[in-house]
Amino acid sequence: MAQVEIEIGGRRHELTCRDGEEDRLRLLGRLVDAKIGDVSRAIGKASEARELLLTALLLADELDEARNAAAKGRIEEAQRITAMxxxxxxxxxxxxxLEKPGENA
Structure with missing residues (x-):
């Protein structure tokens, strides 16, 4: 197991992950940190718990929209295949x- 340190909302966190997943965990940490920064700027002074809650809700909303878009894309693809x-x-x-003799005259 690998140890990774990430920073979210100005706090450092030590996390354990599988070997080889360190870069992915760091990337996810940067995404969460950026989103919590957006929340902090938008709502002003708030408790850390409230910032984390709002950040989680925003990320869940983005995930839901992405899933819906993917599902819509699959439906549209199925419709194109059916039309084809x-x-x-x-x-x-x-x-x-056209191949039947005498019928195209």
Whole structure:
């Protein structure tokens, strides 16, 4: 296990993570620290607990929006595939009619 030190809201925290995950944990720490900085600037003086709560809610909101966007993208992709399949079926039908002798005269 690896030890990582991150700083969030001006406080240093020692965390343990799996070997090789140190950079990822540092990145996540920087993201949380930036978001808590945004919250602190927006609401002014507040308790650390309140800042952390609002930061967690903002991050949860961003995650929810990202999940919804991903789901919408999957739905749109499925609709495009369905439309392409219908087009392919129509093309196959047309091709079959054109291939039948004596019917295209």
């Amino acid at each position: 399949e219908r087009c392919a079926e129509k093309l196959e039908s047309i091709a079959m009619r």
